[in-house]
Amino acid sequence: MxxxxxxxxxxxxxxxxxxxxxxxxxxxxxxxxxxxxxxxxxxxxxxxxxxxxxxxxxxxxxxxxxxxxxxxxxxxxxxxxxxxxxxxxxxxxxxxxxxxxxxxxxxxxxxxxxxxxxxxxxxxxxxxxxxxxxxxxxxxxxxxxxxxxxxxDRVITPTVPRGVDFSQIDLMYLNPDAQKLIEKPRYYGLEGPLSISEFEGRVNALNLHDVYNITGKNTFFIPVDTGINTMQGKTVIDKQVIHGHVVPGKVLFTRTVKDSRDEYESLAFTDNLKVFISMENVSSSDNEDQYYVKSRTIASDVAHMKGTALARIVKGNIPIKNGVAHLIDRPLMLVATNVLAILQRTAQLSMFYDLIKNHNADLKNMMIVAKSLTVFAPSNEAFKKVNKRQLEQIQMNTEKISRLLRLHIVERILTTDELMDRNREPNLQVPTLNKGQNLYFAINFMDTESPVVTVEGAGVTGTLTTANVIARNGAVHIVDRLLGIPSQTVYEKLATDPILSATFNLSQQEGWNEKLKNRDERFTLFVPTNDAWADIRRTMPSAYKKLFMGLFAYHVRNILERHMIANSAFTLEDLLSLTTNATVSGKNIQQHRLNMTRGKVYFQARVTQSFGDSADENDTLIVVDMVKDGNTTGQTSSEYYTDWNGVRAKVIRPDLKCVNGVVHVIDKVMMMNRDVTVSGSAVPAASGLASLVATFFTVAFARALHH
The missing domain is CATH 2.30.180.10 (FAS1 domain)
Known part of the structure; x- marks a missing residue:
C-alpha cells in the first residue's frame, strides 16, 4: 500500500x-x-x-x-x-x-x-x-x-458603507454594483488619495453610468483623482477610454491572474478600435505584492493611439455586486506624459530612473524635452541579475555610466510594429545614442498573438516584457536585462539568444556545451546564426540531416570546436591587435598564431586566401578586411570576416561579452560536405563500438565455419 x-x-x-x-x-x-x-x-x-x-x-x-x-x-x-x-x-x-x-x-x-x-x-x-x-x-x-x-490565508473584506447609519441609506448601497461604488465612493472609504470623483465626473458628463451597472461578473479599473489632475485636458477621457477600463464577463482578482501574457478584451473592442487588458505582478520576493494593469491598443482610430498604457493598482480587489473593482494611479489608453515621467512613475523601473537622476542630469533633461525617443528600460529585477560590484564600479566612472545609460536609448520612436515590419531584414539593428553602438533585434513568432521580441546591446540579450508604453515624446519598452553588463555564461547566451538557437541545439549533443557553463573558464566562440544553418540545410541537405539527427555527435564536436578558442576570451579589439602583429596585453600571443580547440587560427589583416604553413584542413584563418566604401584601404571599417578553406563568413555581431568569454556571431558555418562522413577515424564513438562488435562476431563466425 x-x-x-x-x-x-x-x-x-x-x-x-x-x-x-x-x-x-x-x-x-x-x-x-x-x-x-x-x-x-x-x-x-x-x-x-x-x-x-x-x-x-x-x-x-x-x-x-x-x-x-x-x-x-x-x-x-x-x-x-x-x-x-x-x-x-x-x-x-x-x-x-x-x-x-x-x-x-x-x-x-x-x-x-x-x-x-x-x-x-x-x-x-x-x-x-x-x-x-x-x-x-x-x-x-x-x-x-x-x-x-x-x-x-487572507481576510476577505466586504464592500460595505462605513460610518453610515444603514437605516438612513438605500438598501442597494449595502451590496453595491460598480455604478453605486462610483456614485457614493465616500460610503466605502474612497476619499483623499483614493478619491475617484474626477473619473466619476467624466462618466456622468458622458452619461455612461450604464457601463457600470452591467450585470454578471466583470472587472472595472477606476483611476484616482491624482492620476487625472496631472493630465492636460480631461476631455481626452472619452467614451472609448471609459470602455477601455472595463473587462466584461471576467472577474479578475490580482492573485488569480497567473500569467501577464493572458489578455482580455475590454469593452473598447469594436471593428475600428481594439483594446486588450492584462495584469501583472511585478513584486520581488522580498517586497509587498505590487500589481500593474496594462491596456494594449492594437487597432486605433483618429483619437486613440496604438500602444500600451501602464497603471499601478493602488487599491485592488474591491468586491461588488457585478464583479470586482481596482483603483489605479492613472488612466489607461492615454498618452499623457513624457518618457522620463514614465520611468519615474513606474515602480518596477525605479532603479533605472535613479541611475539617470543621480548620474546624468543632461540625459535626464533631454528625456523631458526631446521630441522623439525610445527607451529600453531594464526592470528592477534586471538589475538583480548583474554583478553588483561591477555595476558600482561603472557608476564611479562618469564616461562609463553615461555610455551604459545611452546604450538603452534610441533617438527616435521605435515600436514593435516597426520591428515586425522590418523583421525580414538580415541582422536587424538600430543605432543608439552611443555613436557606433547598435541595438540588435530578433522576433520569435511562435506565439502569433503576441510575438516575443528580444533586444541585444553590447552582447547582452533581453526580452521585452512590456512593449510600447507610449509617451508624448516617445516610447518605453520594459526589458528583463540590463544591457551592456554581462551576467550570462556563454552557455546561457547561446540558450537565450533566438538567432543562435540552432547552434545551441546542436551543441547539446552528448553534453558538449556543458563546459560553457563553467564561470572559471574562458572561451571565444564564432557562432553561426540560424540563417547560416538554414543555408547548410539548403546546400548540404544530407550533411545537415546527419548533424541534426543526433547520431553524429563526433562530427558535430569537430565542427563546433573549429569555431572555438578555449582558455581565452578575445574581443574584436584583441583580434585586430593580433592581425597587426601587436601583442595583446597579458595573453602572450606570438605573431599571428593561436590554436583553436580543433586546428589552428591565423590572424592577419588584408589577407583573403592564405592558410598558413600547414595543409591541415582544420587550420583556420581569421581575416580582417580593411574596407571603406567598397574599396580596400588602410582604414578600419565595421566589416570583419573569418575564412576557413575558402568558406568566408562575415562577423555580423562582434563582442557579445559573457561572464566567461566572448561570442562573435557569423553568417556562415565553417564546414564542408566531407566533414560529415561515416568512415575511417570520423566514425562516431557509438557507431565505432557497434562496428567493433559486429567485426568481432563476423571474424568469430568465419573462424567457426573454417574449422
Whole structure:
C-alpha cells in the first residue's frame, strides 16, 4: 500500500470522526483559528447558528487576522459564511454570503500541477483574493445538517458603507454594483488619495453610468483623482477610454491572474478600435505584492493611439455586486506624459530612473524635452541579475555610466510594429545614442498573438516584457536585462539568444556545451546564426540531416570546436591587435598564431586566401578586411570576416561579452560536405563500438565455419 493511499485513508477516517462534531466544535479544535473562534463566541446568535444550521465557512487563520487592519467582528465573519456546504472542489464560481444584503464572493480555480490526494489538491482555489490553504473539514449540525470548514490565508473584506447609519441609506448601497461604488465612493472609504470623483465626473458628463451597472461578473479599473489632475485636458477621457477600463464577463482578482501574457478584451473592442487588458505582478520576493494593469491598443482610430498604457493598482480587489473593482494611479489608453515621467512613475523601473537622476542630469533633461525617443528600460529585477560590484564600479566612472545609460536609448520612436515590419531584414539593428553602438533585434513568432521580441546591446540579450508604453515624446519598452553588463555564461547566451538557437541545439549533443557553463573558464566562440544553418540545410541537405539527427555527435564536436578558442576570451579589439602583429596585453600571443580547440587560427589583416604553413584542413584563418566604401584601404571599417578553406563568413555581431568569454556571431558555418562522413577515424564513438562488435562476431563466425 502506497504512502499516498495511506495518507488519503487517514484523512478520510479523520473526516468521518469529526463529522460527529458541529462547526463550532470543529473551529475550536483548530489552533490556527483561535482568533476567529473568540470573535464567534462573543456573538451568541452567530454561535447558535453555526451549531444548528447548514453552513460552509471559509475562515482566515490567525496570521491573516493579525495582518488585517480593519474591524474584526461578527459582521466581518458573516462575509466568510455561506449556507450551502460545498466541498472546495465542487464550489460554483460565485456564492452568496451570510452578511446583511447577501453580497457575493467569487471563486477562482487554477490548476496547481499537484496530485489530488483527497480530491482538491490539484487546484489552487481562491475566494475573492484569499487562497484556500486547508479544505474539506466536515462537520454536522445539532439538527443533523451538513457543514464544511475551509481555511484561507487572507481576510476577505466586504464592500460595505462605513460610518453610515444603514437605516438612513438605500438598501442597494449595502451590496453595491460598480455604478453605486462610483456614485457614493465616500460610503466605502474612497476619499483623499483614493478619491475617484474626477473619473466619476467624466462618466456622468458622458452619461455612461450604464457601463457600470452591467450585470454578471466583470472587472472595472477606476483611476484616482491624482492620476487625472496631472493630465492636460480631461476631455481626452472619452467614451472609448471609459470602455477601455472595463473587462466584461471576467472577474479578475490580482492573485488569480497567473500569467501577464493572458489578455482580455475590454469593452473598447469594436471593428475600428481594439483594446486588450492584462495584469501583472511585478513584486520581488522580498517586497509587498505590487500589481500593474496594462491596456494594449492594437487597432486605433483618429483619437486613440496604438500602444500600451501602464497603471499601478493602488487599491485592488474591491468586491461588488457585478464583479470586482481596482483603483489605479492613472488612466489607461492615454498618452499623457513624457518618457522620463514614465520611468519615474513606474515602480518596477525605479532603479533605472535613479541611475539617470543621480548620474546624468543632461540625459535626464533631454528625456523631458526631446521630441522623439525610445527607451529600453531594464526592470528592477534586471538589475538583480548583474554583478553588483561591477555595476558600482561603472557608476564611479562618469564616461562609463553615461555610455551604459545611452546604450538603452534610441533617438527616435521605435515600436514593435516597426520591428515586425522590418523583421525580414538580415541582422536587424538600430543605432543608439552611443555613436557606433547598435541595438540588435530578433522576433520569435511562435506565439502569433503576441510575438516575443528580444533586444541585444553590447552582447547582452533581453526580452521585452512590456512593449510600447507610449509617451508624448516617445516610447518605453520594459526589458528583463540590463544591457551592456554581462551576467550570462556563454552557455546561457547561446540558450537565450533566438538567432543562435540552432547552434545551441546542436551543441547539446552528448553534453558538449556543458563546459560553457563553467564561470572559471574562458572561451571565444564564432557562432553561426540560424540563417547560416538554414543555408547548410539548403546546400548540404544530407550533411545537415546527419548533424541534426543526433547520431553524429563526433562530427558535430569537430565542427563546433573549429569555431572555438578555449582558455581565452578575445574581443574584436584583441583580434585586430593580433592581425597587426601587436601583442595583446597579458595573453602572450606570438605573431599571428593561436590554436583553436580543433586546428589552428591565423590572424592577419588584408589577407583573403592564405592558410598558413600547414595543409591541415582544420587550420583556420581569421581575416580582417580593411574596407571603406567598397574599396580596400588602410582604414578600419565595421566589416570583419573569418575564412576557413575558402568558406568566408562575415562577423555580423562582434563582442557579445559573457561572464566567461566572448561570442562573435557569423553568417556562415565553417564546414564542408566531407566533414560529415561515416568512415575511417570520423566514425562516431557509438557507431565505432557497434562496428567493433559486429567485426568481432563476423571474424568469430568465419573462424567457426573454417574449422
Amino acid at each position: 502506497t504512502r499516498k493511499l495511506l495518507l488519503a485513508m487517514g484523512l478520510l477516517l479523520y473526516a468521518a470522526l469529526v463529522e460527529s462534531a458541529d462547526l463550532m466544535e470543529l473551529i475550536a479544535s483548530k489552533p490556527e483559528l483561535s482568533q476567529v473562534d473568540n470573535i464567534i463566541k462573543s456573538d451568541e446568535v452567530l454561535s447558535s447558528l453555526l451549531k444548528s444550521k447548514s453552513y460552509m465557512a471559509f475562515l482566515p487563520n490567525d496570521k491573516a487576522l493579525s495582518a488585517y487592519q480593519g474591524v474584526k467582528d461578527s459582521t466581518l465573519i458573516s462575509y466568510h459564511l455561506s449556507n450551502l456546504p460545498y466541498l472546495v472542489q465542487d464550489m460554483p464560481d460565485e456564492l452568496n454570503t451570510d452578511l446583511v444584503g447577501n453580497p457575493r464572493v467569487y471563486v477562482s480555480k487554477v490548476p496547481s500541477g499537484q496530485p489530488s490526494i483527497t480530491g482538491w489538491e490539484h487546484l489552487h482555489v481562491y475566494i475573492n483574493d484569499a487562497k484556500v490553504i486547508d479544505a474539506n473539514h466536515r462537520a454536522i449540525s445539532s439538527r443533523g445538517m451538513k457543514q464544511v470548514l475551509h481555511i484561507v
